[in-house]
Amino acid sequence: MINRSFTLIWVSQALSDVASEMTSLALPLAVLAATRSAVDAALVATVVGIAQLLAKLPSGLIADTYHRKRLMLLCDAARAAVALLLALALATGNLTTIVAVGSAATIALFSSVFGPAESGVLRQAVPLERRREAITRNIVRSNIAIAVGPPLGGMLLAAGAPTAFFADSCSYLLSLALVARVAYTHVARPRASTAATHPLRNTANELTLGFGWVFRRTGLVVLIAFAAYVNLLGRSIELLAAFGVSHDGAHPVSAGLVLTAAGVGGIAGGLCAGWILKRLTPTAIVAAASVAWLLMMPCASTGDELTSAVAVGMVVFSLPSVGSLVGLTISVEAPTHLQGRVGGAVTLLAISIAWAGPGLTGFLISAQGPLTASVVLAAPMVVPLIVLAASPRLRAAVGKIGTVPAREPEPEPEPESVAAAAEQDVLAHGEPAIQGSPAAATARPSLELDDPLGPFAMLALGLGRARPLP
Template sequence: MSDGAAPDVPLSRNRNYTILWTGQLFSEFAAELTLIAFPLLILSMAGSPLQMGLASSVLAVAMTAAVAPAGVLADRWDRKKIMLICQALRALAISSLAAALYLDSYTFGHLLAVAVVEGVLGSVFQPAEHAALPTVVPESQLSNAVARNAARPFVAMLLGPVAAGYLFALNPISPFLANAVILTISLATMLFLRLPRGGAGAEPAGEPRPQAGFGGQFAEGVRWMLGHRVIRTTMAWAVVANMVFSALLIIILTMSNEDEVGPGEIGLMMASFGLGGIAGAMAAGWLHDVLKPSVVVLGFSWILPAAVALMAVVPTGLPLGAVLGVAAFFAPVANTVVMTYQITATPDELRGRLSGLAALASGAAAAFGPMIGAFLLAGLGDGRKAVLVCAAGLLVVALASTASPVLRRFPAAKPSEAEPVSA
């Protein structure tokens, strides 16, 4: 069983898991709406490309800056309350922007303030949801739950941009109203969430726990992560792979533009990436059960450079999209193996901090990856050569993974493997 008293019923009938899954899906879908609606609004208000870039940067910086403190918060306060407050304040912030548009009182400063609120609270919501998962799902079903969770970002990436563009074409206020409604529905749904008492996210009455300050608790989480060999290794493995793949996406989009691939076909090419990820998430739970963890981790490490090398020779557009989809298929499978181990090996009182640290590492990879891609394009002057450099980088990751005793003998998820906090 899980840490809490979750009944051993199918996930589809697990009420609390369904609420958690839906709440995070709404959160990610709302974030995707915002990501597209902000630049569309700035352009419609005769804003400059500088304003567009500034708004995107403010949103990204707010998200990245908040994830580590958010992990500490998820370990020291009631996780349900955190999620409810986040959704309520996000809905209020985005509603204020819709009201400003309706009243014809829009200002760019107002949009930036909403971007900060959206970035910070979206990041605060995520570790609380991640840390709550093992308390509502039986241990025997945790890998399937993680696999289903892996599908959510791909669903949001597929639907969010399309919905934002369509709604904005109807009326510039529409995507912001829709965002507020989605977050309000999420808030209303999560009122019915039941988390077991006594975990890190909910303090038992009459038994207040002595707590260090935010800085001390964050340092405690970092020490624990660095002291756990498997988690430390998988974190580094994921960061490097994500950074190279983020660089690759910029290179592919540039190549497609240079080859005069139409916007519609580029959209379908990137949709293939999302569809591949959804398909992989659907198969991830089953593959986790039938394959050894080390086979999944090392297999993905070698499939990725092979797929990227193939991208250097296939035509841009739909053929390249098909290869992207194949690569995306295996990502949720590997993530399910790694995340299931991390969740079960981490004590409940540290799960929020681990989630925050993982999100911080992922955000850093996503921030530096595009810059690396741009430097490769500028330095090599040829997109296909840049793709081959990315493939070579991933080949180095595959070789290092194979040489690593930790990844070569990646352990199955066992709660007994949780290690004590380092001093």
């Protein structure tokens, strides 16, 4: 792969991603078997979603403040312990709804911290010219987990309830062992010159710095708004397709085909994302994704297994390229000391309305039927096509996504130490320079989208899969 550090992280997270997808299916089913309550089983997924949403901003600040590699190791150790406790609870017949919900929420919180910490470590490990490659490879990694994890979780649960959670615990321990070998140099975040007069006010300001960075970039805001509605549609199309192919629940096995199609489509889209980014403008990529949703949403609601699977696979195929544009912009442009908070802000905005997808879809299906529901849900995808066609300013702003303009040198106070010099370089260039290297003495060239870049962290955008990422 790209280099040793990237390979170690990619392999470690491929293992834990597959295991996490396994338990995302296995835990609600285990609760259902233990309590005979569908409400309790659904509560697990609801609490996980709430925990992830609440943790986005604080986790970004934590990752920007503390040693990122140590945070990754701590998160892996904690998740391994909780997964092992779940396995023991199942093995001894002591699994209750409270234990399941508390364990799931704890794992979700530590995963929320792990994500932005991983992004910061990868930013340092992956050379600038290979980040697009890194982004697309991580998209493929996520979609492999989506395609393989749920059916594997069902098989392990059938083999023995504790097995899936014991495998999950082992995956985190393996991840910990691999991450421990990753090379990473911590650069302390810049500190304000004067102490804040009000600690709570200063904390609120620190938490919202990522939003300020995002909202100063019009093209990125447009792309995130597009991603937010896509995440809502992602949950909707799964429900539409599953409802149709299962024939009101009479054939539940057929519904699993939808999730497999989503994973396969995401893998293919991730593999092709680098090729697409080098040949299409960001505006064309957004337009193509909009057209795909407009055409494929009605196809997914037909009730035919093959048609629905192809439709779901095709819309998910279009998403990794959009996600790569967002991930690339953040990994290249956002300063190192704001990486976590920018990522948290983007993720929070991107999943802000996704929760409404299932409820809205269910209401429309019951009121008008699957076909009408699919047309109503897909209709807003006409808006980005009209807006981009009618507004040259917005079209130009979106077209700049993925291009880093040359930065003007800014006067900086003379650093008092090597650590201070590293902080100043982070502020000026977005990543630490290697002392004594030619690159440290020269200005960075502008980076165009056509440069050969590759897979990085998806910042939990939910792009590249049919439902939002954790």
